[in-house]
Amino acid sequence: MWLSRSLLRPAGHYWRRLACLGPVVQKGDGMAITCEKKKCLVVCTFSSSSNASDIFKVSQPAFKRVTEKRTDSAWLSEVFSGSSLIIPLLGSKCLVKSQEPVMLPSKNFPTDHFLNSTCIWKPIFLGVRGETDEPLFAVDVTGVSSEYLNQNFWPEGSEWVDLRKYGSELSSADAGLLAYARGMVEWHTKNKFCSQCGGKMEIKEAGHSLQCISADCGRAIYPRLDPAVIVLVTCGDYLLLGRQSRWEPGRYSLLAGFIEVGETFEMAVAREVHEESGVRVKIEGMRYIASQPWPFPQSLMVGFIAEAEEKQASLPEFVDDVVPVGSYGVHLLAENLSLPAIAVDMKELEDARWVHRSRLKAVLENKQTHGGGPFSVPGRHAIANHLMQEWTKHKNGTESEWAGDTVPYVDIDEGVFKYVLIQVNDDMGNKKLIVRGDKSMAYHSDIFKHTRQVLMTLGLQAEVLGGGRISHDVAERSIHVYGFSQAYGRANHAVTATLLRQWFPFHAVSFSWDGY
Known part of the structure; x- marks a missing residue:
């Protein structure tokens, strides 16, 4: 057999690519392969799919949730009026300064005005700061009178930003904290009334539960997430990327979509990829890699890697005087010809393309191609970026460099x-x-x-x-x-x-x- 791909095995195992394209033979019980070329002498074994902690490097959170404190009313009242920090939000916007979140000491915060104004919700307890154990509260100041929003109450040089666009400017830990605060505020904003009887909802558990005030109802709700899959689809050294029309020109990312009722993650991966691009992926060998909360508004992105079903194609006929390119050149040609045809669902995507590993690597390293036009991918905090970085780095299972x-x-x-x-x-x-x-x-x-x-x-x-x-x-x-x-x-x-x-x-x- 010829090793022209990373050969995926059941249960998430995979073969590492050999250094050359020589013929290989299985050894022993088939758990290893070796190249027959004397100059190569490479022996490869298969290994389990990498640990998510190795693939997706995530900083430790900047806070501890201390969930047991959410029902301690006396403690919450005491710390809010004294030693806590307040993270203000203006609807979906966060306050930052010098690429860091603005956290205001509660003792310097005009809480009486804020809580007695047209603000609907009380402060939401987030947890305690990781280093100092200072309690953290999120406060939505959207309903505060304009005099407080317009005067010099906020720190000089601070600005209200859209976290979705500004998040890459923050550290991973700070971005995670603001995303948590933003997600909680968003959940409160969208659940002011009971979906069952229409009654008003009352805050419970320091903002982590809402309960209908109607005596005949009393329905309690809790923050929920909408799981969605995001998948890195490969075909040899090519990766499938798509773009939505509302994105900035040249922006492409991995294909993604929400899980439907009755689906497994794997079913959703196969369905979403085929619906959006017309490409079918192999169920066997599909691997979970990592997940990421995505509070825009309330998603959890679950990352997978999958291999596309190749197209059967024959090499073109060459004229007699073409200079030979050897097996390596023919392999490059055959790999390109085996790429599945793309049929974009225009309701979901504006475009989808097969992008080669080398081209993507150049984009990730901010190396623009002369005459290539705009081409960018999600920022460094996005799970799509992490999956792409890992894929380009490992070159089909080998990290050898030359x-x-x-x-x-x-x-x-x-x-x-x-x-x-x-x-x-x-x-x-x-x-x-x-x-x-x-x-x-x-x-x-x-x-x-x-x-x-x-x-x-x-x-x-x-x-x-x-x-x-x-x-x-x-x-x-x-x-x-x-x-x-x-x-x-x-x-x-x-x-x-x-x-x-x-x-x-x-x-x-x-x-x-x-x-x-």
């Missing part, structure tokens, strides 16, 4: 120019293919010589695998590959187009064997 990792797969110009396809190697047998094109260089040999000199400084060798021409229209987001090189022969334009699609996922990339 100098070629720093070399971009594609570096091309705009307009019409000559290009060369180059294989990059090191002494350990690592290799990759790259595309280089520059309209300022008149000959294919100039492009190759310049690239080879750059690679030599990294201790890498270069072998030219033919050339041709590229027409790159940035405005139209289109790339066409054609022609040949008199010095090096005709490059395999199908492989070149595959590398270009990896680096320009939003371009229409085509090729032909014609031209010069």
Whole structure:
């Protein structure tokens, strides 16, 4: 067999990818595989899916909930009037200063005015501060008279912000605390009246319960979460990303959706991915990774990784004079051709794309591609970002690095120019293919010589695998590959187009064997 994928096993186990693409054989009881190439000698074993604590690094919360204090009325009254800290909220907005939450000592807070004004809800007890054990309360000041909101009562330099947009500016612990406060305030705001009889709801358990005041009803409710799945769908070295029309231009993320009645998490993953993108995922090997509260307004994001069902496709026919690219180049082409077709549900998404691991890694590292257009992903506190970071870091199960990792797969110009396809190697047998094109260089040999000199400084060798021409229209987001090189022969334009699609996922990339 050939190891062309990370082969997922039942119960969440997976094979680690070998260093080369040589033939492999199973050893012993099938719990290990080894490469038959003498120069490789890599032995791989499978391991259990990584622990969520290893995958999703989350800071310890900035507070302790101390739930037993929620019913201690005497203690709550005492600390609120003395040694507690108040986190003010203006509806869904939080008060911050210098990228930190504003917490006001309760003794300096005009509680009498706030609690006797048009504010409906009393302070909500959140817990105690992790380091100092100071009690923390959330107070919604939306109903406070404008004189208090407009005067210089709030700390100088502070500002009301939308946590959903500003959260990445805060530490993970602070963002989690404000998200908790915001979620509780939101729950109170939406549950002023009983859904059963319409009576007013009265605060209980320091804000963590509401009870209908009607003697005939008395229904009690508690904060609830809406579970939703968010899934990292892979196909080899490609990841499925989608975008909603209301997002800023170029913003893409993982596919997600709410769990329906009677569904398991796994059922929801398969259904949501297929409904939104038309792509089917394999139930076997689907793995839970981590979860994240998402109080916008009251969700719990449950993260999974799943592998897409590949499309069966054959390689295109090559012309006789194409320079061979070897098994590695053919593998790149075959992997791209096996990507499932995407059929976007326009009610859910505006667009969905297969994005290559290398391109996503560049985005996560804030390396923008010339002529690639806007492309961004959720910020560092979002679970989608954490799942993407982990996936790009582990390169299909191996963390081995080599100098070629720093070399971009594609570096091309705009307009019409000559290009060369180059294989990059090191002494350990690592290799990759790259595309280089520059309209300022008149000959294919100039492009190759310049690239080879750059690679030599990294201790890498270069072998030219033919050339041709590229027409790159940035405005139209289109790339066409054609022609040949008199010095090096005709490059395999199908492989070149595959590398270009990896680096320009939003371009229409085509090729032909014609031209010069």
